Amino acid sequence: MTTPATIRVENLTVCHERRPAVHHLNGQFAAGSLTAIVGPNGAGKTTLLRALAGLHQPQEGRIRSTDRVALLPQASTLDRSFPIGCLDAVMLGLWRQSGAFRAVSPAGRAQSEAALEAVGLRGFQRRPVGSLSAGQFQRVLFARLLVQDAPVILLDEPFNALDARTAAEMLALVKTWHGEGRTVVAVLHDMELVQRDFPETLLLARDLISWGPTAEVLTAANRLRARQMAEGWAEDATDCDMDAGLRDRAA
Amino acid sequence: MRRALVGCLAVSVAAPPLGVFLMLRRMSLTADVLGHGILPGIAGAFLIAGLSVPAMAVGGLLAGLVVALGAGALSRATGGREDAALAALYLCALALGVALVSMGGGTAELTQLLFGSALGVDDLALLLMAATATLSLGVLAFAWRPLVLECFDPSFAQAVGARGGAWHMAFLALVVLNLLAAFQALGTLMGVGLMMLPAVAARHWSREVGGMVYAAVALAVVASFGGLLLSFHADVPSGPSVVLVAGLLWVGSLLFGPVDGVTARLRRRHLAG
Numbered sequence: 001m002t003t004p005a006t007i008r009v010e011n012l013t014v015c016h017e018r019r020p021a022v023h024h025l026n027g028q029f030a031a032g033s034l035t036a037i038v039g040p041n042g043a044g045k046t047t048l049l050r051a052l053a054g055l056h057q058p059q060e061g062r063i064r065s066t067d068r069v070a071l072l073p074q075a076s077t078l079d080r081s082f083p084i085g086c087l088d089a090v091m092l093g094l095w096r097q098s099g100a101f102r103a104v105s106p107a108g109r110a111q112s113e114a115a116l117e118a119v120g121l122r123g124f125q126r127r128p129v130g131s132l133s134a135g136q137f138q139r140v141l142f143a144r145l146l147v148q149d150a151p152v153i154l155l156d157e158p159f160n161a162l163d164a165r166t167a168a169e170m171l172a173l174v175k176t177w178h179g180e181g182r183t184v185v186a187v188l189h190d191m192e193l194v195q196r197d198f199p200e201t202l203l204l205a206r207d208l209i210s211w212g213p214t215a216e217v218l219t220a221a222n223r224l225r226a227r228q229m230a231e232g233w234a235e236d237a238t239d240c241d242m243d244a245g246l247r248d249r250a251a
Numbered sequence: 252m253r254r255a256l257v258g259c260l261a262v263s264v265a266a267p268p269l270g271v272f273l274m275l276r277r278m279s280l281t282a283d284v285l286g287h288g289i290l291p292g293i294a295g296a297f298l299i300a301g302l303s304v305p306a307m308a309v310g311g312l313l314a315g316l317v318v319a320l321g322a323g324a325l326s327r328a329t330g331g332r333e334d335a336a337l338a339a340l341y342l343c344a345l346a347l348g349v350a351l352v353s354m355g356g357g358t359a360e361l362t363q364l365l366f367g368s369a370l371g372v373d374d375l376a377l378l379l380m381a382a383t384a385t386l387s388l389g390v391l392a393f394a395w396r397p398l399v400l401e402c403f404d405p406s407f408a409q410a411v412g413a414r415g416g417a418w419h420m421a422f423l424a425l426v427v428l429n430l431l432a433a434f435q436a437l438g439t440l441m442g443v444g445l446m447m448l449p450a451v452a453a454r455h456w457s458r459e460v461g462g463m464v465y466a467a468v469a470l471a472v473v474a475s476f477g478g479l480l481l482s483f484h485a486d487v488p489s490g491p492s493v494v495l496v497a498g499l500l501w502v503g504s505l506l507f508g509p510v511d512g513v514t515a516r517l518r519r520r521h522l523a524g
Contacts, residue, residue, distance in 0.1 A: 050406070053410050055406060055409055055410060069410070071407065071410045073404065073407060077404075077405070077406050078403065079402060079403055079404070082275060082399075082402055082403040083275070083458050083460050083463065084399065084403055084459070084460065085459060089403070092403075092404070092407065095400075095411040095413065096411065098396075100393070100397045100413065101396070128458045128459065130458070
């Protein structure tokens, strides 16, 4: 793994059908930081994460990032009934080396088997993923992240639907990554968990509410603001700053 | 007749693996739409040039690719809930095709185009079938990993730059090509059967994509043999008889297959831990 660089977000706006999901966001994820993205439903958390992974094109602004990212998608976006074995699913994490055509090296295979063991799934190599519980499936995805070995790791609701023990073990992995100096960004809902284990927090409600050390961000006042902004969905929204941005550029 | 058998075997090797991927992507209906979609192209070519293999192949290929692109666009426009739109599309294509054939010929030609004729397979058609099978297997061997990844985890595929969309288009083009190849012996309506029925049946024989593909090919080969024999001895058009045998194999798989088969479910006692 190479050491990550700071990820700078500059005036980022990402839209779904012209509706901004993330609105004029500015800030930075420091190299090696461990950040939680929190906010109400529909606040643009997943959209921001996917934009960081390069899956959404910004409508405006940009993300300055030079590092390879590994993304843990929300479990619901995968086809869990797909007939693929656990080890094969983990080995997909080697895509950067293997690409579409090359064979997986013996070292890559051993690395994948070790990753399965590291997430507590020894002996699951040939088990089809369709036969796994939600928690076991999430462990497979974590094993794939281990194999990807990326300097920047993005997690979308990584602990959803996990029992306490699985969640604790996966959290331990996240802390290991943090200890190794990787930049980790996670979308989370559990405020207690965020306050206990995540040094940095980004509170989002389409617009940025607050971004910084967790204790300073998760104040009662900020959380109330986040709730109000998300509920204030304007049906008659006019073209906002996109035009302003164009005018600025013209001027 | 021997040409038809060799041709059907070629199709049996190439089309079912495509069917397995269509099934896994929940696109079984799309195969049907493409099967109907090539009919107007074939019928148009038939109007202009008669029962000529190259003309019908080119016409069908053009129409199939247009429908494949149209189906993809429909899918995006309807946010993935395209089944109603696809059903509308293939009804229109079928009606247009039948109308076109009727303008230029009689019921004999119509039956041959829709349901196939084993005796209609000439050397050129056989060559087309063999070439399609060769090309399909080659492309599938290369596209295997991107296709699996695109089915299993599309976001991940996009994130690692696997270009799943491009592979998917190539895959759809292969589907059209195989339906065209199958149409010579089985007809446009029945060609889909040799692609989808063995694939659906194979789900009951394996839990892995690779195993499913082998099972699907084996089932399709049996269906081709049995179906052509039935067609010859019972004087039934070759398309329906091959598809009927494939259908029987599907019912058999559903009942007796080891994976989620009915009897396997009845018989199974739980393991001791």
